[in-house]
Amino acid sequence: MNKSRTERIVFVASLSLAALLLICGVAAAQNLQGVINGRSGATMTLRTQDSGNVVVVLTPSTEVDEVEGLFKARKKEMGVTALIPGLPVQVQGSYNSQNQLVADTVKFKGSDLKNAEDIQAGVTPIEQQAEANQQQIQAQKQALQQQQQQLRAEQQQTTTNAAAIAANKAAIAADNKRFGELAEYNILGEVTVYFANGSTEIEAQYNQKLLQLAQQAKGITAYIIQVQGYASKVGSAALNQRLSMERADHVLEFLEQQGNIPLTNVLAPGAMGTSTQVAPDATAEGQAENRRVVVRILQNKGIAGT
Numbered sequence: 001m002n003k004s005r006t007e008r009i010v011f012v013a014s015l016s017l018a019a020l021l022l023i024c025g026v027a028a029a030q031n032l033q034g035v036i037n038g039r040s041g042a043t044m045t046l047r048t049q050d051s052g053n054v055v056v057v058l059t060p061s062t063e064v065d066e067v068e069g070l071f072k073a074r075k076k077e078m079g080v081t082a083l084i085p086g087l088p089v090q091v092q093g094s095y096n097s098q099n100q101l102v103a104d105t106v107k108f109k110g111s112d113l114k115n116a117e118d119i120q121a122g123v124t125p126i127e128q129q130a131e132a133n134q135q136q137i138q139a140q141k142q143a144l145q146q147q148q149q150q151l152r153a154e155q156q157q158t159t160t161n162a163a164a165i166a167a168n169k170a171a172i173a174a175d176n177k178r179f180g181e182l183a184e185y186n187i188l189g190e191v192t193v194y195f196a197n198g199s200t201e202i203e204a205q206y207n208q209k210l211l212q213l214a215q216q217a218k219g220i221t222a223y224i225i226q227v228q229g230y231a232s233k234v235g236s237a238a239l240n241q242r243l244s245m246e247r248a249d250h251v252l253e254f255l256e257q258q259g260n261i262p263l264t265n266v267l268a269p270g271a272m273g274t275s276t277q278v279a280p281d282a283t284a285e286g287q288a289e290n291r292r293v294v295v296r297i298l299q300n301k302g303i304a305g306t
Helices: 002-028 110-121 125-150 152-175 204-218 237-257 284-290
Strands: 030-040 043-048 052-057 063-068 074-078 088-095 101-109 185-194 223-229 292-300
Touching: 030 052, 030 292, 052 088, 063 110, 101 110, 185 204, 204 223, 204 237, 204 292, 223 237, 237 292
Parallel strands: 052 101, 063 101
Antiparallel strands: 030 043, 030 088, 043 052, 063 074, 088 101, 185 292, 223 292
């Protein structure tokens, strides 16, 4: 009888322990939804509706998936570099002792990633309108120059239009600012890599500059590397978009493999295409200046205390 009673006690205790472990496991697992509003080193800040800003820790084992379909049944594995500001995500993980959510999985929709990339690349209706305005202004300027040769009486009108052109160019320059120039971040280092026409290969003269930038970044608390590729307007728009992407990818690959920059500290490389021209494409020299990749070291001003 004592043996039977002992067995019952052991059985009930086992059930209680299993239930306790199940409850603890459920309590530890957290599933949050929000929008990424900042990246600092291997962490990102998630703006949630119920919990405010939550710090999420990204580790080499964090699984990042792009989900598709009505029930999000299909998924494509992505890298942590895809986690860019402005991207709505769903994070599952557990909190550490610093009350940070250590991410096991991060999921997002492909359409949301496209929207966030467009914002980072500046491909917004405002910028598209600004670029159209720039082309229209240039055409008007040429027409006015021809009229100046014929009618001196239109000189005053030409001056007025020149002022309007300058004002519009200033507005276009403001619209073309990229993510690395946002007020929330300090730019602590920058290297520009130039490319030959139609090429995506990094010339040897830039290797040391990129390595020095990588070394500088490692001495900065919670740094983020931003890589943005550009192209001249020679060739089709599709070709220039591809060239700008491949150039950015090659520079990022060099920084990762040769500079030992972890991908957790990198924003997704931006294919900027011909969106920001720094020189006229009418000359070979101007085209060469536009075929470039700009690499920046960013630090959140909240980390810097500025």
